[in-house]
Amino acid sequence: MDAAVSTSDLAVIGLGYVGLPLAHEASRVGLKVTGLDVSPKVVEGLTAATSHIDDLSASDIADMLAAGFQASTDPAVLGGAQTIVICVPTPLSEEGGPDLGAVTAAAKSIAAHLRPGTLVVLESTTYPGTTEEIVRPILEESGLVAGADFHLAFSPERIDPGNPSFGVANTPKVVGGLTERCGELAAAFYGKFVQTVVRARGTREAEMAKLLENTYRHVNIALVNEMAIFCQELGVDLWDAIACAATKPFGFQAFHPGPGVGGHCIPIDPNYLSYKVKTLGYPFRFVELAQEINARMPSYVLLRAQELLNDAGLALSRSNVLLLGVTYKADIADQRESPARPVARKLAAKGATLSYHDPHVEEWSLNGTSVPRATDLERAMAEADLTILLTDHKEYRAELLTDRARLLLDTRGVLRRLDPSVPADRRTTTPVTREGIQVL
16 A cells, blocks of 8 residues: 555654553554664664564564554655654753754654644653644644644653563553643544543643653662762672661662662763753752763772782783673673673773673674674683673573672672562571672
8 A cells, every 4th residue: 555645643753662562552452553764774674573572572563563563664654643752862962952953854754654644743752842843833843733623642661671561551650731732732643542541631641751760760870870880999888788777667768889870861861951941050069970970880880800810810901891781781692781781892902801691682892893703601700800790681690600600799789689588677688708709
């Protein structure tokens, strides 16, 4: 069928970690869905029932195709859609502000094919005011007026790659419309395949909600990361302190230190809010300080690695270092903003010979040079002078780490996880006792 005249219930722009799960869930409930992406490779793969993200299998894509899903690189498909959802990337620019190039390009494509009555929703994370101040004027270049001739809303994506418990359908969906009617229609649309829809007062409140969620996490992770540094000096077991504090049934949420922060959300999203605040003439000190603290964690990992090797009479410049896990979170293949990369760069700059193991990453390079991948995990740990656990994939069991690694730096607290067999009012964690093993 000619893409220019075909009709659909939904057109999703951007078929990545946000857009594809959205398209999948909409297809699953019987909506006719079209996907638009600038990458011919992505479109060709989806047409051949191949998935390029962790959360959807080839079988899931095949089910979508059987339900009528079509992927295209032709913006003409937007002309036949009742609802259009923008799910394109919003990375940081070189100046540290949001790069809205993909958003504006998507809006221009929509404007060229916009019809009266269409609902347009922006899901891409950005600063408050983007929907109304950036997207709306571009769409109105079509000659149609937002809130009168077509409907406009913002609904922040809440995708958590690799989360086995929460997906598109059972994660509450925040929706803010440009007008009351826009909000009603957007809520009705998402209500077709999302269990709970939460209405925000408007687009700005919905945009702020997303940034608030991730700024909250960003600041609290920075708090425990800074505590990890001085607790080491004070001789305080921070992991045990966190476990104890977490037994309080109210007023506390446990966050844990690590080698840095990764993914798209935490290291990037709070900067959108900081950027907007700066345009008002104010510094956003919490975000700026959190960014500084979290960004220096790879340097702290380097310091701890050097100390561990020095205690064993070894020099980092003459040591073989094995990195366990190079993705940004456990049990997925997503490497976006992974702290493994800055950690590896700092180790390599000090002369360490690097290798890595990751069950989800077949090839990994650093500064354009391929890093050797260990295929025999137990042998690699036994041969490495130092093993650094950077991502807590389920394969990296505490027993395996302590039995096989000669020296080990655990930056994810795998060796300090709560033991569910011990009552909460008794011991909270099991301390590490073997020499040559440290937890960040």
